[in-house]
Amino acid sequence: MNRFLTQRKIARLIVLQRIEIIGPILKKIRKTLGRRIFTNIVSKFFINPKTIGKKYYEIMQNEFNLIKEFISEKDIFFLSIGSGAGGLELIINNNFENKKFYFIEKNYVSKKVIYNWDSKNLEAYNNLELQKNFLKENGIKEINIFDCDNDKLPNVKFDVIISLFSLDYHYDFYIYKDYLKKVCKDNTKIIFDTIRADHFNKIFKNVVVLKEYNNTVHKSKRLLCSNFLI
Numbered sequence: 001m002n003r004f005l006t007q008r009k010i011a012r013l014i015v016l017q018r019i020e021i022i023g024p025i026l027k028k029i030r031k032t033l034g035r036r037i038f039t040n041i042v043s044k045f046f047i048n049p050k051t052i053g054k055k056y057y058e059i060m061q062n063e064f065n066l067i068k069e070f071i072s073e074k075d076i077f078f079l080s081i082g083s084g085a086g087g088l089e090l091i092i093n094n095n096f097e098n099k100k101f102y103f104i105e106k107n108y109v110s111k112k113v114i115y116n117w118d119s120k121n122l123e124a125y126n127n128l129e130l131q132k133n134f135l136k137e138n139g140i141k142e143i144n145i146f147d148c149d150n151d152k153l154p155n156v157k158f159d160v161i162i163s164l165f166s167l168d169y170h171y172d173f174y175i176y177k178d179y180l181k182k183v184c185k186d187n188t189k190i191i192f193d194t195i196r197a198d199h200f201n202k203i204f205k206n207v208v209v210l211k212e213y214n215n216t217v218h219k220s221k222r223l224l225c226s227n228f229l230i
């Protein structure tokens with residue numbers, strides 16, 4: 001099936017996590033009414049969960065295509081920081097066998113949704129119960145989700161760590177630096193988007209630019225890093 005099974009409640013979160021999913025008319029309505037009214041009223045009634053499930057799948061399939069060559073059969077333990085609903089992890093799960101997925105997320109939707117750099121790291125657009133149901137419904141059987149504000153984070157040596165448009169895109173990498181050092185092996189692959197790519201040459205021995213987003217406001221880059229230097 002080339003779409004995710006998407007209930008309305010999770011679809012309402014997905015359109016916050018991936019704003020490119022809503023079409024031009026809804027975008028215009030959101031601009032006119034503001035994000036809060038949009039989330040509480042418009043997306044409660046006027047989005048089509050089936051269409052969201054299909055578009056979200058397509059976007060995540062493209063994200064997967066960009067990173068799939070860096071995932072090997074030997075990679076077992078995956079950590080996602082700020083995965084949103086977890087569509088990318090579902091597609092990894094569809095394409096490989098025996099992967100174990102861990103998620104670190106926030107368990108609330110902030111009232112004032114700001115899509116820029118969040119120096120206090122208060123912005124969040126998730127609900128971990130809905131995320132768990134979405135992952136289960138779409139095929140991940142063993143689900144380990146951790147609320148970064150309230151849970152003890154998993155102490156596992158990860159093979160791959162993924163954070164799309166979250167770590168060092170919305171909030172400071174240094175919030176997680178010590179934790180990441182603890183759960184990384186030398187060759188753990190860390191994939192994330194950043195608005196200060198050069199900075200990471202000081203932090204990692206290996207830094208590869210996977211993609212440059214030159215036409216966006218943030219002008220971010222997607223990096224694949226490994227081997228902490230500091």
Ligand SMILES: C[S@@+](CC[C@H](N)C(=O)[O-])C[C@H]1O[C@@H](n2cnc3c(N)ncnc32)[C@H](O)[C@@H]1O
Binds near residue numbers: 016148164
């Ligand atoms: C723009 S969304 C991106 C979601 C997903 N990675 C994607 O590409 O669709 C950013 C996500 O980061 C989460 N987030 C914010 N602060 C976080 C933190 N400190 N740790 C983990 N997740 C966080 C938000 O709740 C939200 O789901």
